Amino acid sequence: MSVFADLVAHLADLLQPLFHASATAVAIVLFTALVRLLVHPLSRAAARGQRARIALQPQIAELRRKHAKNPEKLQKAMLELHAKEKVSPLSGCLPSLCQLPAFFLLYHLFSNTTIGGESNALLTHKLFAAPLGDRWHDALGDGGVLGPQGLVYVGLFVIVACVAAFNFRRTKRMMAAGTAGMPTVTDEQLPGMAASMGAVSKFMPFMSFFTLVSVAVVPLAAALYVVTSTTWSAVERAALYPLPSAGTAPGTSAAPATP
Template sequence: MFDLPVSLAYRAVSGLAGLLAPLAGGLATAAAILVFTLAVRLALAPLAVAQARGRRSQARLLPQMKELRDRHAGDPARLRRETAALYSAEGASPLAGCLPALLQWPFFLVMYRLFTRSVIAGHQNLLLAHTLLAAPLGQNWIGLVGGGAGLLAPASLVFLGLFALLAAVAWWSARQMPAGPLRLVPFATVAAAAVVPLAAGLYLLAGSAWTAGERAVLRRRFPAAA
């Protein structure tokens, strides 16, 4: 299922690394992953704008939704019809907030597979030989430490730096969310980064930072309806 996307991502990341090599040197592949991630998020930005508009529309419709629920509490079928008609009349959708989040996962899975396959399109995956400082981009932290590397080994320190950056971004993102258990959700990226290849962790870092910044901008651009 992912063979073609993984092959295309291999070409994209390899090509970007080649372009960035004169400036980034040994960090070129890691930089290429960050650029690739930001390009993906930029392409999805129009959907994020639609998501923000959808949230504003849903907030505006809350009083009318409550009235419909009270009026048709004993008739679920009628409530569904009336709700659909209300959303249609207002040009809103109850699914407006789902699509951007769902579309990000295939790209993350492609990056994950790109750095876990030894062969891509019938050829050796040369990206697995690339590193970020002392840490191979295809290595995960759990495997590294479980394989005998100490917590303060150079490769482990690269991962610990990544975890610290992810935690900082998660804290920033959580501050933008309403108080409650959901504020813990952004910190799941730190746990995920421990078990996926370093390259996928970099994807999570760039994507999470983009999400937090994008949310802050869009909330100013589309404030909640009064």
């Protein structure tokens, strides 16, 4: 972790003449953008994978019809189909998984009071009036919601709420366009799956708003990572997964943009 701390500190030193006391906060934002840029090829691959999975839906529907009474054969046939077409059902998870180490390093860096047996000087750095090692409850105890520290979090909450609202509208529109085009799975074919998918579909658009909870409970430095990464994701998905055009037929969904 000391190597990671040195990297953040060195980047902050380079930015200090421009951003002064907030240089470390800006360094975290730039570091997050760099991580997302490095992961972007995986996001593009995930978009290609989703386009391929959409193309396989008619064959998957046929397999479900053929093996409706034998879930084991259905699972095996679907795995064989994905392998034959070189489509990974898990490709969409890779971008998120690859970001986790960077987030946890940042979280631990600004949660520990010492690094290598020495005092963690990074905890004294701030974003405006708010220390990067503090959490929202610390800001509430030092001036309240509208205090100098509280206003920093208000700004972050506003950004997250705007991004979440943007994601909410896009998710609702994409689900409305794509639901009718998905293969039908009845209770007789796969018991319980239809009801479960319906519950997930209703819940999914609201998931973006849970980022507000993350920003409130993690150290401010980690919150900056979350806010920057969430905003990047919203822009990235808007580019890679365009909404259906006005002329798109009902029950169909737009394919991801060609990377």
